[in-house]
Amino acid sequence: MLGRALRRHFPPAVRIDAPTRADLPLEDVAQIEEHWRERDITHVLLVAAWTRVDDCESDPERAFLTNGILPGRIARRAAHHDVSVTFLSTDYVFPGTAGSPYRESDPAAPAGIYGRSKWMGESEVRAAGTKHRVVRTAGLYGQGGPDFLAAILPRLEAGEVRVVDDQVLAPTWVDALAPALWSVVLGNEPGTFHLTCGGEVSWFGFARAIAELRGLPVERVVPIATRELGRPAPRPAYSVLDNQRAEVLLGVTLPSWRDALASYLASMEDPSV
Numbered sequence: 001m002l003g004r005a006l007r008r009h010f011p012p013a014v015r016i017d018a019p020t021r022a023d024l025p026l027e028d029v030a031q032i033e034e035h036w037r038e039r040d041i042t043h044v045l046l047v048a049a050w051t052r053v054d055d056c057e058s059d060p061e062r063a064f065l066t067n068g069i070l071p072g073r074i075a076r077r078a079a080h081h082d083v084s085v086t087f088l089s090t091d092y093v094f095p096g097t098a099g100s101p102y103r104e105s106d107p108a109a110p111a112g113i114y115g116r117s118k119w120m121g122e123s124e125v126r127a128a129g130t131k132h133r134v135v136r137t138a139g140l141y142g143q144g145g146p147d148f149l150a151a152i153l154p155r156l157e158a159g160e161v162r163v164v165d166d167q168v169l170a171p172t173w174v175d176a177l178a179p180a181l182w183s184v185v186l187g188n189e190p191g192t193f194h195l196t197c198g199g200e201v202s203w204f205g206f207a208r209a210i211a212e213l214r215g216l217p218v219e220r221v222v223p224i225a226t227r228e229l230g231r232p233a234p235r236p237a238y239s240v241l242d243n244q245r246a247e248v249l250l251g252v253t254l255p256s257w258r259d260a261l262a263s264y265l266a267s268m269e270d271p272s273v
């Protein structure tokens, strides 16, 4: 989903090469190096991941391989080719017990396999000896999904929907994130950055905003607790990320979660928006 958005927003000065899993699997490091050599690649965005949070709990081996070991292996090879690496990571590296937005320097303590595997990827990329950036984001949605909106909209149009009110974050539209991410990738500042839409809301509040913006009765959205869903993977209760570093060092800002949601819903109704 994010990979496609990055393609929609690539800056004019950039020649982009966006292989799919079929073209270039993360597992085939030799082919990846050949690919870099043939095309004179200077920057790599490691966006590919195994993102099915609940499935990661039942197959930790695949999660750690895809999200941790392979990004590390690729970053170590990048060091030999003078290629800079930007690794996409997640709010799930945090425990979710804070009462104010997490900064880049706050200690990670992921609760589930997905978060732990992405934390491993971050650590491996940092230790690889190449120029790198780690960009953490959260609650992605947008064109092509699958995402929260694709799951909830048809149900909301049909009737009542139960949504968790005890997970607070800043849901982020991929078309708002992609231009900001390009600015970070092409900027002069290395290190870790948080990039999410502004503000904070629970998934319940987000679903109510969707109903309101779609002209549907907001009472159709009913708050529930996370434990009622009985999902295998734990989720952080509070995973709002502080975006100040990107703002101060690079002048990069994203719209508020509500403005971004309104723009996305408008673009769904009229793709020319």
Ligand SMILES: NC(=O)c1ccc[n+]([C@@H]2O[C@H](COP(=O)([O-])OP(=O)(O)OC[C@H]3O[C@@H](n4cnc5c(N)ncnc54)[C@H](OP(=O)(O)O)[C@@H]3O)[C@@H](O)[C@H]2O)c1
Pocket (backbone or CB within 6 Å): 001, 002, 003, 020, 021, 024, 025, 026, 027, 046, 047, 048, 049, 050, 051, 066, 088, 089, 090, 091, 118, 136, 137, 138, 139, 140, 141, 145, 146
């Ligand atoms: N979605 C979120 O809410 C969220 C939140 C925070 C951070 N992130 C991070 O942001 C990034 C983008 O997320 P997204 O939601 O856009 O992900 P996505 O839609 O699930 O896309 C992930 C892509 O990675 C590919 N992939 C998986 N294993 C691969 C492998 N071994 N080799 C090559 N490609 C492989 C998948 O291909 P297949 O379809 O063939 O499996 C898919 O095209 C990820 O790094 C994710 O961890 C996501």
